[in-house]
Amino acid sequence: MNSILKNTMKVASLLSAALLSSSFLAGSALAAGGAGPEVKRQEWSFGGFNGQYDKAQLQRGFGVYKEVCASCHGLKLLSYRNLVQKGGPEFSKEQALAIAKEATVVDGVNEDGEPNERPGKLSDRFQGPFKNEAEARSANNGAYPPDFSVLAKARTIHRHVPWYTEPYWWAYDMITAYEEKGADYIYALLTNYSTPPNGVVLGDGMNYNKYFPGHQIAMANPLTDDAVEYTDGTPTTAAQHAKDVTAFMAWAAEPHLNERKNMGKRVQIYLLIFALLLFLAKKSVWSRQKH
Amino acid sequence: MSDHSSSYVPSNAVTRWLDERLPIIRLMYDSFIVFPTPRNLNYLWTFGGILTFCLVVQIITGIVLAMHFVAHGDHAFASVEHIMRDVNWGDLIRYTHAVGASMFFFAAYVHLFRGLYYGSYKSPREIIWIFGVVILLLMIITAFMGYSLVWGQMSFWAVTVITNLFTAIPFVGETITQWIWGGYSVGDPTLNRLFSLHYLFPFIIAALVGLHIWALHVVGSNNPTGVDVKTEKDTVSFFPFYVIKDGFAVVLFMLLFSWFVFYAPNYLGHSDNFIEANPLQTPPHIVPEWYFLPFYAILRAIPDKLLGVIAMVAAIVVLFVIPWLDTSKIRSVSNRPLFKPFFWLFVVTCLALGYLGSKNPEGYYLISSQLFTAYYFIFFLVIMPVVGLIETPKELPDSITEAVEGKSGKEGASS
Numbered sequence: 001m002n003s004i005l006k007n008t009m010k011v012a013s014l015l016s017a018a019l020l021s022s023s024f025l026a027g028s029a030l031a032a033g034g035a036g037p038e039v040k041r042q043e044w045s046f047g048g049f050n051g052q053y054d055k056a057q058l059q060r061g062f063g064v065y066k067e068v069c070a071s072c073h074g075l076k077l078l079s080y081r082n083l084v085q086k087g088g089p090e091f092s093k094e095q096a097l098a099i100a101k102e103a104t105v106v107d108g109v110n111e112d113g114e115p116n117e118r119p120g121k122l123s124d125r126f127q128g129p130f131k132n133e134a135e136a137r138s139a140n141n142g143a144y145p146p147d148f149s150v151l152a153k154a155r156t157i158h159r160h161v162p163w164y165t166e167p168y169w170w171a172y173d174m175i176t177a178y179e180e181k182g183a184d185y186i187y188a189l190l191t192n193y194s195t196p197p198n199g200v201v202l203g204d205g206m207n208y209n210k211y212f213p214g215h216q217i218a219m220a221n222p223l224t225d226d227a228v229e230y231t232d233g234t235p236t237t238a239a240q241h242a243k244d245v246t247a248f249m250a251w252a253a254e255p256h257l258n259e260r261k262n263m264g265k266r267v268q269i270y271l272l273i274f275a276l277l278l279f280l281a282k283k284s285v286w287s288r289q290k291h
Numbered sequence: 292m293s294d295h296s297s298s299y300v301p302s303n304a305v306t307r308w309l310d311e312r313l314p315i316i317r318l319m320y321d322s323f324i325v326f327p328t329p330r331n332l333n334y335l336w337t338f339g340g341i342l343t344f345c346l347v348v349q350i351i352t353g354i355v356l357a358m359h360f361v362a363h364g365d366h367a368f369a370s371v372e373h374i375m376r377d378v379n380w381g382d383l384i385r386y387t388h389a390v391g392a393s394m395f396f397f398a399a400y401v402h403l404f405r406g407l408y409y410g411s412y413k414s415p416r417e418i419i420w421i422f423g424v425v426i427l428l429l430m431i432i433t434a435f436m437g438y439s440l441v442w443g444q445m446s447f448w449a450v451t452v453i454t455n456l457f458t459a460i461p462f463v464g465e466t467i468t469q470w471i472w473g474g475y476s477v478g479d480p481t482l483n484r485l486f487s488l489h490y491l492f493p494f495i496i497a498a499l500v501g502l503h504i505w506a507l508h509v510v511g512s513n514n515p516t517g518v519d520v521k522t523e524k525d526t527v528s529f530f531p532f533y534v535i536k537d538g539f540a541v542v543l544f545m546l547l548f549s550w551f552v553f554y555a556p557n558y559l560g561h562s563d564n565f566i567e568a569n570p571l572q573t574p575p576h577i578v579p580e581w582y583f584l585p586f587y588a589i590l591r592a593i594p595d596k597l598l599g600v601i602a603m604v605a606a607i608v609v610l611f612v613i614p615w616l617d618t619s620k621i622r623s624v625s626n627r628p629l630f631k632p633f634f635w636l637f638v639v640t641c642l643a644l645g646y647l648g649s650k651n652p653e654g655y656y657l658i659s660s661q662l663f664t665a666y667y668f669i670f671f672l673v674i675m676p677v678v679g680l681i682e683t684p685k686e687l688p689d690s691i692t693e694a695v696e697g698k699s700g701k702e703g704a705s706s
C-alpha cells in the first residue's frame with residue numbers, strides 16, 4: 001500500500017514538470033532509446049526548405065558506392081537509367097551505359113534453355129553483389145548487408161531530451177523540415193568506428209561502433225582516407241567519402257526531391273496569393289451582411 | 292431550418308422540366324445556397340468543409356495509387372517504391388495520400404473537440420453526432436488498413452499486433468483471428484482483403500458523410516453561444532457567407548498540408564516502414580501512426596490483454612452515448628464555469644495519452660498511462676453526468692444577434 005502511495009506521489013511529480021530531476025530523465029531516455037550518443041545534425045545540400053542535391057557530390061558518392069560498398073550492398077530498386085535522370089548524379093548517357101555494361105544480367109533463357117546472360121542495359125535494375133540472402137550471409141560472417149535503395153529513409157535518430165522539451169523538438173523538426181535523420185545516422189555510423197571501451201568484449205568478427213544499436217556491428221570500418229579517387233579536386237578524406245556516399249544514398253532513397261521541393265515553392269506561393277484573395281473577398285462579402 | 296418550403300424558382304424551361312422530375316438543383320439550392328446558417332460561427336466550424344476536402348483528396352489520390360499498387364506480399368513494397376520512382380508525379384500522389392491521412396485525422400479531431408466543447412452533440416443533434424462517431428470509427432479502420440498496404444516492417448507488425456487482439460475473445464478468438472488472416476498467420480490473403488476493404492470503406496464513409504450532412508440540414512448548425520436560432524436575423528445564407536469563409540479556411544489548410552507533402556513528407560511516418568516486411572524479425576518498438584497513439588496508450592495501460600482491448604474499444608464506444616451522458620441544460624462549455632476546467636483537463640489527457648502511446652509501457656510511463664486512461668473514462672462517465680446536474684451555468688444571451696451585436700443590437704431589433 002505504501003509503495004502504491006509512493007508511486008502515485010512520484011507520478012504526480014512527473015506530471016508537474018518542475019519537480020523532475022534531469023538525471024532521472026537522462027536515465028529513462030537511455031533505457032527507452034538504447035541506441036547510443038546523440039547524432040549530430042549535419043549540413044546537407046538537400047536538407048531543409050531550399051535543399052537540392054549537389055550533382056558533383058552525388059557523382060562522387062556513386063564512386064564511393066561502386067568502389068567500396070557495392071561489393072556487399074545492393075541497390076535493387078534503382079535502374080542504371082536513374083543515374084542519368086534529372087535531379088540525380090546526372091551522368092551522361094554514355095557514362096551510365098558504361099557502368100551498366102560492367103554488370104552481367106540474366107535475361108530469360110537462350111535457345112538451349114539455359115539462363116541467358118548479357119551485359120547490362122540502361123533499363124536494367126542494378127545488379128546486386130549476391131544471388132540471395134543466404135549467399136550474402138554466408139559471405140559476411142552471418143550478417144546481411146542491407147540493400148541501399150531506401151536505407152537512408154529506413155534509419156532515424158532519437159533525441160535524448162527531457163520529455164517536456166520533446167514537443168519543442170517536434171515543432172522544430174517540423175518547421176525546419178528535418179527529413180535527413182537517416183542520413184545523419186549513416187554519416188555518424190560511418191565516421192565513428194573505434195576501439196571498444198574497456199570492459200566491452202566484442203563477438204567474433206564484430207566491430208565497435210557507438211552509434212550502432214548494441215554497439216557491435218559486423219561491417220568493418222569500410223572507409224579510409226584516399227580509398228576512392230576524386231576527379232574534381234575534393235579532398236579524399238574518409239569523412240568526405242562518408243559524406244558523399246551518404247548523400248548518394250539519400251538520393252537513391254528519394255530521387256525526386258529536387259523536383260518536389262521546387263514545385264512546393266510554386267504551389268505555396270500560389271496558395272498564399274489565393275488565400276490572400278479569398279481573405280479579401282471574405283471581408284468584402286461579410287461587410288455586406290445586413291444589420 | 293427544417294422549413295420545408297423551398298424558395299428555389301427554376302429559371303428556364305430545362306431546369307423547370309428537370310425540377311418536376313428530379314428536384315436535384317432545388318436540393319442543392321436549398322442545402323448550399325440559401326441554407327440559413329448562424330451568423331456567429333467561428334473558424335472551428337470550417338473543419339466540416341475541410342474534412343470533405345480531405346475525403347475527396349484521399350479518394351482521388353487513392354484511386355490513382357490503386358492503379359499501380361500490387362496487393363501481393365512479394366510485390367507490395369516494391370510496387371509502392373515503383374510509384375515513388377517511376378510513376379509520373381507518383382511521389383507527390385503517394386505523399387499526398389499518406390500525409391492526407393494525417394491531415395484528415397488532424398481535422399477530424401479538431402472537428403470532434405469543437406463538437407464536444409460547444410455541445411453540438413446535444414438535442415436535437417444526437418443523430419449528427421452518432422453518424423460522426425461512426426465515420427470516425429470507419430476512418431480509423433480505413434487508415435489502419437491503408438497503412439498496412441505499404442507492407443513495410445511497421446505495416447506488417449501493426450497488422451500482426453492488432454489482428455492478434457481478436458485472439459483475446461474467449462473461446463472463438465483463435466478461429467476469428469484465423470478467419471481474418473485467411474490463414475495461420477498474417478500473409479498474402481490478409482494483404483489482399485485489407486486492400487479490398489481499404490478501397491471499399493471510403494465510399495461507405497462518403498455515404499455516411501451524406502447522412503451526416505443531411506441530418507445537419509434538418510436541424511441546422513449549432514453555434515458558439517449554444518443558443519438556438521430564433522429569428523432570421525440570427526442567420527446568414529450559406530452562400531456567399533460561409534462558402535467564402537470555408538473556402539478561405541480550406542486554402543489555409545492546404546498551405547499546412549502542402550508544407551508536409553513538399554518539405555517533410557516522411558516527418559509523420561516511421562522510418563521502420565521503409566524496411567520491407569519480414570515475418571521473422573520483430574521491430575524493437577511497434578508503434579502506430581500518431582493519430583492512433585491515444586488509443587494505443589489505453590490498450591497498453593491495462594496489463595490484461597482482453598481488458599486492454601475492451602478499454603480501447605470502449606474509448607470509442609463511449610462517444611456514442613455522450614448525448615445522454617451529458618446532463619447539462621445548456622450546450623456551450625464557455626458558459627459552464629464548473630465544467631470548463633474538466634474539459635481542458637480532458638484535452639490535456641488526450642494529448643498526454645498520445646505522447647504516452649509512443650513510449651514503452653513501463654515504469655512511470657505505464658503509471659501515467661493508467662492515470663490518464665482512468666480520467667478519460669471518468670470524464671465521460673462521472674464528470675459529464677454529475678457536473679451537469681450540480682452546476683449553475685452563466686447567463687446566456689437571449690439570441691445570437693444579441694451575442695454578436697450586444698444589448699444595443701437587441702434594442703435596435705425591438706424598436
